[in-house]
Amino acid sequence: MTAADRLAALESLDSETLCARAETALAALVEVMNRETTFLRAGHMREATALTAEKTQLAQDYVGLARAVQRVSARLKAEAPERVEALRRRHESLATQMAENLRVLATARSLTEAVLTDVARSVGATTAPKTYGAPGTAQRAQSETIQGLSINRAL
Template identity: 55%
Template sequence: MSAADRLAALDELPATELCARAETALDALVTIMNEETTLLRAGSFRQAGGLTPEKTRLAQDYVTHARSVQRQITRLREEAPAELERLHGGHERLATQMAENLKVIASARNLTDSLLTETAAMVASRERTKTYDETGIIPPSSKVTAGIAVRKSL
């Protein structure tokens, strides 16, 4: 079955079923984002990073359903107004969770950058000459600072 066929089949679902599927996808996405946020707050960056593939899949699933809801909005307003309203409330929960998630990710990134900057400065200061030469000045360092390397994958 092609992607176009899957989208067409989704668009042809009964209104209540389409809303229910979209809501299920939305709830799963909110749940995994909440789990990621909790892990990041606890400093469990590796565990949080392990959620990325599943979070990506759930986000794609939700977007597919949300676009179908958008395409079918007129029909859904007529056939399933209560389900559509509930879905709208769920979307607001997702927006709130995303904002919180992004705030925690930004905080973690800032903390990491600060730690790396301080570590690099400390490494560089330890390798700097701290004594004066016979002319009374501190000579430039003759050693090449090794520095540090960082792989950013969060």
């Protein structure tokens, strides 16, 4: 089934069913984003990362439903105006939740990057020689010592 077929199938649902499915998908997406934000605030990066696949799938589901709702909005407003209004308010709360989630993600990334940079500097500082050679000058680092630390900045 193509994306166009899936969208057409969603558009053909009755108003109550389409709105209910969109609300359910939206609630699930907000819930997983709340869990991710909570994990990130607590510094539990692995637990937050474990939610990525679920969050991605829920976001894809919601986007498909939101497109269907948007394409048949005139029919939905005529047949179920209160459901459409409730869905609009919940969608606005998703925007607020996403902004908070992105802020926390940026903070976690920045903090992680700062910690790793400090570790790299510390490791590099310990490889410098701390003794003098025979002519009274600092000895050069030998090639066997640690030359640096590789940091994967993808978060």
